[in-house]
Amino acid sequence: MIGKKGRSHELGSEMSVAATTRTARTAVAPAGEAASREHDEVEYPERHWVAQSVWHGDAVRRATNALRNHFRDREDVLVAMEVAVYYQRGDETRWLQPDVQVVFGVRRGGNRSTFRIWQEGKAPDFVLEVASPSTAENDAWHKAREYASIGVREYWRLDPEGSLMGTELEGYAVSGGRYAPLERVERAGRGGLLRSQVLGLDLRTQRHDGATVVVFADQRTGEEFNGSLGESERRRRIAEQRASAAREEAEQRASAAEDRARSAEERMRAMEERLQRLTGPARLPERDS
Numbered sequence: 001m002i003g004k005k006g007r008s009h010e011l012g013s014e015m016s017v018a019a020t021t022r023t024a025r026t027a028v029a030p031a032g033e034a035a036s037r038e039h040d041e042v043e044y045p046e047r048h049w050v051a052q053s054v055w056h057g058d059a060v061r062r063a064t065n066a067l068r069n070h071f072r073d074r075e076d077v078l079v080a081m082e083v084a085v086y087y088q089r090g091d092e093t094r095w096l097q098p099d100v101q102v103v104f105g106v107r108r109g110g111n112r113s114t115f116r117i118w119q120e121g122k123a124p125d126f127v128l129e130v131a132s133p134s135t136a137e138n139d140a141w142h143k144a145r146e147y148a149s150i151g152v153r154e155y156w157r158l159d160p161e162g163s164l165m166g167t168e169l170e171g172y173a174v175s176g177g178r179y180a181p182l183e184r185v186e187r188a189g190r191g192g193l194l195r196s197q198v199l200g201l202d203l204r205t206q207r208h209d210g211a212t213v214v215v216f217a218d219q220r221t222g223e224e225f226n227g228s229l230g231e232s233e234r235r236r237r238i239a240e241q242r243a244s245a246a247r248e249e250a251e252q253r254a255s256a257a258e259d260r261a262r263s264a265e266e267r268m269r270a271m272e273e274r275l276q277r278l279t280g281p282a283r284l285p286e287r288d289s
Helices: 008-014 031-035 054-070 136-150 231-279
Strands: 077-081 084-086 100-104 114-116 126-130 154-158 169-175 178-181 184-187 191-196 201-208 211-218
Touching: 054 077, 054 100, 054 126, 054 201, 054 211, 126 136, 136 154, 136 178, 154 211, 169 191, 169 201
Parallel strands: 084 114, 126 154
Antiparallel strands: 077 100, 100 126, 154 169, 169 178, 184 191, 191 201, 201 211
């Protein structure tokens, strides 16, 4: 199996964005056939997804929930799970279905059942594939080449079972027209992490109920999150506590400013009274009768 100990590190050198790396399924259709079809007549069906295992589904959902919650205030960031990406207008056979994709600079709203690059104006920026015994090899080679060819900036792979790949988590970024493996960075108390420049997050793995899942960390604050149930509520409470603390601090500052203004006014009044006493009309001496 490709993912097991030895070939995953070769991925970066093999994934060229050149069209010659595309497989037979993505070969250009005959010109006559393509020309005879009107773009508007082509249907681009949604593609159904079935989790390959409990751990596979758990890892996909957690990563999706974590990223959706992280970018919840960004209307220009789309986070989608298992939405088919069509990348050749007029050809419904050219599609990919990332487990998780993040796209910057597109409208988040709406109920997309497919993602069509010619309509959205760009390809996904970040893609995560969660391996299973039946998909690990395809993810490592065939899909990786296709993602590179359509312009996905970062391609990530996660092994939820811990036995399908050489490492539990791999990340690749486009460099010089090819995917190059991301280097690990050290962070105090957390060991080696992989850094996503696209997301602005650090990624590592942890075990949860037997499955390996992705843990994301904000590069600025160090706050970690993995999309677990209750995490959104916890983050909401933290946000409320921070907002409450900010309001209290603002009120204290306002109160202190009022006290300073009142004190300054009292000092000014005392100075005016003293000045009046010092500069008041002089009293004439009394005459003897």
